[in-house]
Amino acid sequence: MVELADDPPRASPGARGEAPRQARAVATRGTILGAAAEEFAAASYHEASLSRILERSGVTKGALYFHFVSKESIALAVVDEMEGICRAMVERCGALGLDPLRTAAQVARAVQDELDGPVLRAGQRLCSEGFSGPHRPGWPYRFWQDVFEDLFARAAADGLLVPTVDPASLARTFTDVSGGAFVASLAITGLDDLARRVCENWELVLGCVADPAWLDGWRREGGMTAVLGPHVGRASDGSRGWVPEP
Template identity: 35%
Template sequence: MASEAVPATESPRVPQQARSRATRRALLAAAGERFAAQGFHGTALTDLLGDGVPTKGALYFHFASKHAVAEALVEAMSESWDQVPPAVRRASADGLEALVLLTDAVITRLDDPITRGAGRLLRDRVVASPTLAEVSAWWRDEARELLAEAETEGLLRPEADPAWVADEIVAGFAGRATVSGADGDALWELMNEFWAGFLPLVATADWSRRWAARPWRERCRPVGVGPHDIDDLEIHPVGD
């Protein structure tokens, strides 16, 4: 008996909106790489056509000017950050663990082409807002909140002021980022050494003992914390 013919089915079609979003994100990633390397004034809008951008028409469909690309890069960086702190809190057992995981996310974001390009634009003052100081304050303010929570939870030493601790962490990170050349692997190790020496100075002895007993140096890096792949956002808790 002949088997019944299986009706042919059309291959799934990617919705137009999804295709458009993917193209726009590819444009931003290409622009981020170019701006990070060459600066805004050293990059022509047509320079992006050789970086995986499908057509000149697609480029001009999404962006009317080079400055519009710059504004979109900074906007994408800003919007993606808003999703990171809540994900960090969900993965953390307490405010101090969240502080470490938040810093991990900042390190990983430096590898994102959109973040790198937006950072160069902020340093060169290409867009009016936000400023580099304002962007730095997002992380500092979030760190202060996490440390204030840790203080409420009884995890900080009495002399450890949350605002001072947060400022020292941000400053310490900035210095290590400069020394490492913002290389993700090198910066990760430098911050691990920082945590090893700094956390016992500000955390209670009981918390520090419990932290030292956990495999915190082998923790997984976050995924999808940058604007280029924010749809895959995943923050891993420190293992026990």
């Protein structure tokens, strides 16, 4: 597919000049998506406005409508971006060489890192609002369930979980508590207390499903508070985060 940037679409563009035109088109599309992510992160799908996305992006109306036919198509493209970020995140965390439970905790940390930017914030908000797109049924909940189930099954095989714990059930609980922390924190504090909620939830649930020996070691490292690092230690300067009480 040939895409043009700020020009109206043409039926059969010549081969000469394709490369820079395509590069420009990709750049323009990225500019629009960045602006859309900021808009959808700040407002619900219903409240979000195409004209504010236009304003934020600085591109022409023609360019926007060349790349996207509707607010819905922009929203779905933001969720596409989110999907790429999530898959890369899981791969990166898997490559750290940690045990499966520590890998799961690192995934939670990586999600907090990415939520500092607008794409994951907008994507997760759109998904909470049911905007994951028909080509991605159950996204991102089914995805996280699969990721966690894989990690917890390996943790069980390695003896890192209490033997009565079912990895699939635990994966559902972590998916629920994570998805719920987002919607509840968004509704109550505009995501200000999200890292605190995540920290508490992981401490509580890991505290009752992890093997006591693993837990001892993990707690000596500082537990979830240490994993979440700056996210739970930034409340004193007014930014997002949480300083645990002494």
